Amino acid sequence: MKKSVIISTVILLVMVFGLSIAMAATDQPGSESDPVVTKSYVDSKTSYSPISLTAGQKLIGGEGTEIILRSGEATAIDNGANGVSDLTAGIDLMTGSQVGTNHLLLVPRSDGRGILAGTDIWVMIRGTYTIK
Incomplete structure (x- = not known):
């Protein structure tokens, strides 16, 4: 019984860790979800x-x-x-x-x-x- 709880916990932790790595990889600077903008673009929107x-x-x-x-x-x-x-x-x-x-x-x-x-x-x- 203890062995199956430990194995289930390890599998769950591996899945959570893998999911967090996958989520972090999608928000790379310069990607479509996190585009890089120029200073002139920011200035035109804020000045x-x-x-x-x-x-x-x-x-x-x-x-x-x-x-x-x-x-x-x-x-x-x-x-x-x-x-x-x-x-x-x-x-x-x-x-x-x-x-x-x-x-x-x-x-x-x-x-x-x-x-x-x-x-x-x-x-x-x-x-x-x-x-x-």
Whole structure:
């Protein structure tokens, strides 16, 4: 009886050890499950870029674009139904609503939402955008 318990325990330990080795082997750096990325890719996903707009220009954001107004005056541009998300204030900004300086704005979809420069402005932006 003791012999079969010992053999069963050894077999179980070998199986657990073998399974853990197989699992570790699948997450090798550079593999499909753990790809290697470049510094420029990481920077593009984590860094804000400063841009300036002159009075009257529109900045239209793509899906997931983040905008921070650093100086000047700007108003929001909505899509006709929903506004630009002001994450700092916790509100939706509809067309004509004043954008607060240093507020983090989020454009949820690529549907024409963004900001209109009332004066010359500087913004920090992360994501895709067009200037009109």
